[in-house]
Amino acid sequence: xxxxxxxxxxxxxxxxxxxxxxxxxxxxxxxxxxxxxxxxxxxxxxxxxxxxxxxxxxxxxxxxxxxxxxxxxxxxxxxxxxxxxxxxxxxxxxxxxxxxxxxxx
Numbered sequence: 867x868x869x870x871x872x873x874x875x876x877x878x879x880x881x882x883x884x885x886x887x888x889x890x891x892x893x894x895x896x897x898x899x900x901x902x903x904x905x906x907x908x909x910x911x912x913x914x915x916x917x918x919x920x921x922x923x924x925x926x927x928x929x930x931x932x933x934x935x936x937x938x939x940x941x942x943x944x945x946x947x948x949x950x951x952x953x954x955x956x957x958x959x960x961x962x963x964x965x966x967x968x969x970x971x
Contacts, residue, residue, distance in 0.1 A: 873955075874953040875916050876915035883913075883915060894941045
């Protein structure tokens with residue numbers, strides 16, 4: 867399994883954190899779920915607007931395919947006016963994972 871990490875910082879003067887999350891759930895998540903090899907994701911944030919999205923993928927090819935096809939940039943573009951700076955991105959191999967079926971929100 868592979869993980870794609872996106873580090874971001876929301877400008878909370880332009881959009882509230884709750885509104886940004888709702889926009890992500892409505893606009894990005896349905897498209898992400900359609901991607902081949904998608905396994906799930908976590909969205910983490912601080913009260914100041916710093917955040918991290920960890921998306922999980924079946925393999926390295928699935929994790930990088932969205933970047934290579936332009937899909938990733940299309941999703942980021944939906945938030946570009948709300949970021950304090952361009953988001954960062956990296957890929958990691960998941961070498962150990964443990965989680966329960968708890969769904970936060």
